[in-house]
Amino acid sequence: MKVRIGVGTGGAPATPDGLGEIVDAIDDLGFDSLWLSEVLTGTPVDPTVGLAWAAARRARPKLGTTMLLPGTNVVRLAKQLATLDSLSGGRLLVTFVPGLTQEPESSAIGVPPKARGRAMEEVVPILRALWAGETVSHHGAAGDFVDVTLTPRPVQRPLEFWFGGMARASLERCGRLSDGWLPSLCTPAEAAEGRRVIDDAAAGVGRAISPEHFGVSVGYARARLAPEAVARIASRGRGHAVEELVPVGPSALRALLEQFLDVGFSKFVLRPLEAPASWRAELEALADAVGDLQT
Numbered sequence: 001m002k003v004r005i006g007v008g009t010g011g012a013p014a015t016p017d018g019l020g021e022i023v024d025a026i027d028d029l030g031f032d033s034l035w036l037s038e039v040l041t042g043t044p045v046d047p048t049v050g051l052a053w054a055a056a057r058r059a060r061p062k063l064g065t066t067m068l069l070p071g072t073n074v075v076r077l078a079k080q081l082a083t084l085d086s087l088s089g090g091r092l093l094v095t096f097v098p099g100l101t102q103e104p105e106s107s108a109i110g111v112p113p114k115a116r117g118r119a120m121e122e123v124v125p126i127l128r129a130l131w132a133g134e135t136v137s138h139h140g141a142a143g144d145f146v147d148v149t150l151t152p153r154p155v156q157r158p159l160e161f162w163f164g165g166m167a168r169a170s171l172e173r174c175g176r177l178s179d180g181w182l183p184s185l186c187t188p189a190e191a192a193e194g195r196r197v198i199d200d201a202a203a204g205v206g207r208a209i210s211p212e213h214f215g216v217s218v219g220y221a222r223a224r225l226a227p228e229a230v231a232r233i234a235s236r237g238r239g240h241a242v243e244e245l246v247p248v249g250p251s252a253l254r255a256l257l258e259q260f261l262d263v264g265f266s267k268f269v270l271r272p273l274e275a276p277a278s279w280r281a282e283l284e285a286l287a288d289a290v291g292d293l294q295t
Contacts, residue, residue: 001266002212003295006033006064006093007283008271014045016053018279023054025283026061030291033062033093035217035269039100040068040108048080055088064093064269066164066182066217070119071099071110074142075150077123078130082154090155095162095182096120098170117169124177131159162213166194175201180213182269185245188256191216192263215267216260219246220253221274246273250289257290 007026013019026034034054036047044050047065055063063084069077085092098116099109111119122142129136130150137146162180163173174181175198183194195214202209225246247253257268270290276282 001261001264001295003261003266003293004032004215004268005290005294006035006062006267006269007031007286008035008037008064008217008269009279010037010044010271010273010275014043019045019050019053020057022279022283023057023061025280027058029283029287030294031061031283031287032294033064033269035064035066035093035271037066038068038097039105041105048084051092052084052087055084055091059089062091062093063088064095066095066097068099068109069096069123070116072123074123074126074138075130075145075148078127078150081159082131082150082152085154085156085159086152088155092154092156092159093162094159095164095180096178097164117173120163121173121177127161128158132157160213162215164217166190168197171197172201174198175203175209176205176207178209180209180215180267182215182217182267184217184219186216187244188259188263188265191260191265195264211264212266214265215269216265217269217271218253218256219271219273221246221248222272222276224248225273250285254290254293257293261293 009022023034036050037044038047047067051063051065081092081094098120100106101113106113119141122140126136126138126142130148131154133149133153135147135149160179162182163170163178164182164184165171165174166183166186171194181195181198183191198209247256270286272282
């Protein structure tokens with residue numbers, strides 16, 4: 001397996017100097033990719049804008065996003081991502097997510113949580129057809145349009161996308177529709193079981209997901225988390241103790257990644273859960289701890 005480690009920034013500074021420090025350090029230290037998440041009501045920068053800026057600053061790192069799929073204009077989304085992939089020379093990595101269910105984010109997305117899975121299933125074939133250069137007409141909840149052909153097209157053909165999610169329905173949807181899986185807040189045992197569900201769902205519709213396309217987004221801490229952070233993680237942890245999901249310190253982080261490697265997961269997005277005083281120093285320490293795992 002090719003082991004790749006990207007860096008997720010969470011609340012990356014929305015300033016040229018702040019984001020520039022992160023992009024430069026990722027490139028200088030040999031990390032595979034920069035990841036920006038789409039949270040409409042949070043502090044992160046818009047991922048398409050932030051990644052376009054990062055692409056112009058440095059030419060090597062891949063550009064990753066966990067991006068909302070429900071509630072978007074499908075033609076606009078297809079155009080934005082195809083343009084970003086084209087201008088960056090084929091460096092775009094996309095994971096689509098249904099979005100948070102907590103307010104105010106849930107309302108801002110514009111699609112009720114229980115309807116988001118259905119919305120994703122409607123949008124996926126439209127995206128694939130547009131990126132393939134087909135002329136597309138569609139009449140449904142995702143849009144009402146006739147004879148749309150997309151330009152520019154992505155450099156990557158096909159432009160692949162992964163899904164997140166841990167619910168059974170999300171896993172089966174991933175197997176039927178996506179090109180890979182990037183969950184978060186899960187144990188290695190849960191990841192291994194989720195992969196079995198995904199592989200079975202893929203086989204059920206006559207397809208297969210590459211063994212190289214299974215990864216994990218791992219939030220980590222340098223020291224004991226504050227009580228409010230612990231409570232927030234515990235609310236999404238499906239009954240797990242927080243220490244099972246969030247490694248504290250470099251040795252614990254490395255040990256967790258090795259456990260994921262043992263069950264066949266080889267792509268990682270590592271996210272400091274508290275913004276560091278210096279991103280350069282943070283990523284230097286991260287490279288010392290786990291950088292040699294990349295192959």
